[in-house]
Amino acid sequence: MSTHHPIAIIGAGLGGLVAARVLHVHGIEAAVFDLEESAAARTQGGMLDIHEENGQRALRAAGLHEEFLALVHPGGEAMRLVGPDGTVHVEAEDDGTGGRPEIDRGDLRRLLLTSLPEGTVRWGRKVTGARPLGDGRHEVAFADGSTVTTDLLVGADGAWSRIRPLLSDAAPAYTGISFVEADLLDADARHPRSAALLGGGFFLSLGPGRGFLGHRETDGSLHVYTALRAPESWLDTVDFTDAPAAKAAVLAHFEGWDEGLRALVADADGTLVPRRIHALPTGHRWARVPGVTLLGDAAHLMSPFAGEGANLAMLDGAELALALAAHPGHLEAALAAYEQALFPRSEASATESAESLETMFGEHGLEQMTAFFASAPNG
Numbered sequence: 001m002s003t004h005h006p007i008a009i010i011g012a013g014l015g016g017l018v019a020a021r022v023l024h025v026h027g028i029e030a031a032v033f034d035l036e037e038s039a040a041a042r043t044q045g046g047m048l049d050i051h052e053e054n055g056q057r058a059l060r061a062a063g064l065h066e067e068f069l070a071l072v073h074p075g076g077e078a079m080r081l082v083g084p085d086g087t088v089h090v091e092a093e094d095d096g097t098g099g100r101p102e103i104d105r106g107d108l109r110r111l112l113l114t115s116l117p118e119g120t121v122r123w124g125r126k127v128t129g130a131r132p133l134g135d136g137r138h139e140v141a142f143a144d145g146s147t148v149t150t151d152l153l154v155g156a157d158g159a160w161s162r163i164r165p166l167l168s169d170a171a172p173a174y175t176g177i178s179f180v181e182a183d184l185l186d187a188d189a190r191h192p193r194s195a196a197l198l199g200g201g202f203f204l205s206l207g208p209g210r211g212f213l214g215h216r217e218t219d220g221s222l223h224v225y226t227a228l229r230a231p232e233s234w235l236d237t238v239d240f241t242d243a244p245a246a247k248a249a250v251l252a253h254f255e256g257w258d259e260g261l262r263a264l265v266a267d268a269d270g271t272l273v274p275r276r277i278h279a280l281p282t283g284h285r286w287a288r289v290p291g292v293t294l295l296g297d298a299a300h301l302m303s304p305f306a307g308e309g310a311n312l313a314m315l316d317g318a319e320l321a322l323a324l325a326a327h328p329g330h331l332e333a334a335l336a337a338y339e340q341a342l343f344p345r346s347e348a349s350a351t352e353s354a355e356s357l358e359t360m361f362g363e364h365g366l367e368q369m370t371a372f373f374a375s376a377p378n379g
Contacts, residue, residue, distance in 0.1 A: 001146075005031040007324075008140060008150035010130075010163055012036070012121050014105075015296035015313030016156030017112035020120055021062040022321035032116075033140070033148070035126035039113055046223060047073065047215045048108065048310050049100040049202075055311035058318035067111055072101035073218050078201030081373055083366050086258030090373040091199075102201065104218045105310070127162040136291030136331065138166070152331060153292040154320065156313075159278060161298035167286040172278035174232040175303050175357060179275040180250050182268035184222040191222065191267055197260050198222050205261055206366040210253055212264055224264045226250055229361050235274040246272045277303050282354055283347040285339075293335050295320055300346035305360055306353035312346060 007023065009016045012034035020030045050056055050068070059065045081090040113121065126143040130153060133139055138153040155163025159172050187195035195216070197203070203214040209229035217223055228234070228250075238249040250265050250272065265272070280301040286294075293299075296313030320338045327334035359368050 002139065002149050003146075004149045006150065007031065007152045007154065008033065008138075008148055009154040009156050010034075010127055010140065010161075011156035011158060011296075011298070012039075012113075012123075013156060013158060013296060013313065014109060014112065014310050015317040016154070017109065017116070017121075018058050018062055018314045018317030019154060019156065019295065019321050020317075021064070021112055021115050022058075022318045023324065024116060024120075025061075025063055026321065026325035028321070028325060030120070030154075031148070032121045033125040033127070033142070034121055034123055035143075037124045039110075039121070039123070041123075046105045047102045047217055048105050049102050049307055050108075050314075051100050051308075051311045054308070054315040058311075058314035061318040061322060062112070062115065064111060064115055068103065068108070069101070071107045071111065072103050078199055079373070080199045080201075080203050081366075081369060082197075082203075082205045082261070084205065084207040084254075084257045084261070086197075086260055089366065089370040092373070100307075102215070107218070127157065130163055130166055132166065132291075138291055151291060152324075152335075155292070155294040155298040156296055156317070158297045159301045161294065163292065164294060164298050166292050167289050167294060168284065170280055170284050172280055172301050175277045175279050175354075176229055177277040177303065177357060177361065178228050178230045178232075178235050179277060180226040180228075180235075180246075180265075181273040181275060182224045182226065182265055183270060184224065184264070184267060185269045186220055187216070187222045188220060190269075191263075193260055194222055194263055194267060197264075204369070206360060206369060207254075207257070208363050208365065209361050211360065211365070212261060214264065222264075224268070226254075226265055227361070228253055232276065235276060238274065240272055240274055243268075243271050279303050279350070279354070282350040283343075284350075285343045285347075288332070288336055288339065290332060293320065293339060295342075299342065300350055302346075302350040302353040303357050304353070305356035306349055308349040308353065312349055315345075316342060 007030040009032045023030045059068045130140045141147050155161045184191040205212045214224040240246045295316035323334040323338040
């Protein structure tokens with residue numbers, strides 16, 4: 001048996017949830033399908049800086065801006081940039097006047113989930129494929145053998161979207177940067193040197209082709225990304241099930257760096273997590289296909305070096321919902337209006353992200369980023 005839903009959103013990430021919430025605010029029902037077994041299936045970790053011009057705009061459209069402000073991390077907009085020798089090149093405190101407050105991704109996702117009617121999200125529904133049925137309708141098949149049909153199919157299912165092939169043959173490509181993620185728990189008590197080094201907000205240390213990015217989380221832990229310009233196969237040469245060996249393999253690329261910086265990896269708790277950074281082609285777009293569209297990483301996956309991914313996904317979700325509300329009974333007009341704004345917006349951010357990657361991990365990344373932050377309004 002196949003169930004019909006007028007609007008089916010694939011993916012309960014931030015973008016899909018914002019879309020469902022803004023539709024709900026306007027009295028429009030949507031069904032959200034997610035492959036995870038429950039909202040608590042995995043840690044949503046990591047801090048996000050939510051920008052005034054896009055992420056916060058989306059939260060206002062969702063009627064959740066005040067609740068969001070109550071969850072932001074005080075002091076989270078502080079930043080520190082240091083060189084490989086540990087010298088601080090730029091330091092900025094959070095004086096409360098910035099437009100990019102930090103929030104724990106898990107807290108933000110919970111806010112969105114609890115704002116939706118019970119049962120909006122269908123958990124444990126992993127998409128195996130989708131096909132057009134004609135007249136703009138689509139059928140989505142799930143791993144449990146069930147199917148749904150829909151008048152509007154929204155691919156909010158991330159980098160490796162199962163919905164994207166209905167619109168585009170583009171696929172994410174490796175950007176040349178690999179991350180290794182690490183956590184230092186209860187940092188003030190257990191890792192005081194690292195806690196003092198990172199400070200209260202965002203932390204960045206750069207050398208040619210490599211660096212550390214980190215932030216303090218609301219639970220008192222430090223989350224650190226070791227970044228390395230490396231062949232796509234490099235991570236496969238490291239045994240990440242053997243924590244001491246993995247740490248040694250990563251730190252081999254940071255010989256001569258300050259011991260305090262090396263300790264961000266050497267003293268990490270638990271296992272290290274490898275992650276290749278991928279991106280869709282800059283300027284990715286598609287011809288209008290009736291009854292289906294994309295948002296967030298499914299539409300415009302980019303590297304994280306412009307800090308726009310989550311913000312754009314949320315704005316996409318809000319803008320799609322607002323377009324649908326503004327064009328009742330005219331689905332194609334709504335989708336055309338949404339995509340007309342989506343494409344140039346995402347292209348601009350993807351371009352910025354790609355350029356920032358080259359700057360940060362270029363030969364003179366430290367000097368160029370020092371100049372950038374020093375000239376920034378809050379620098």
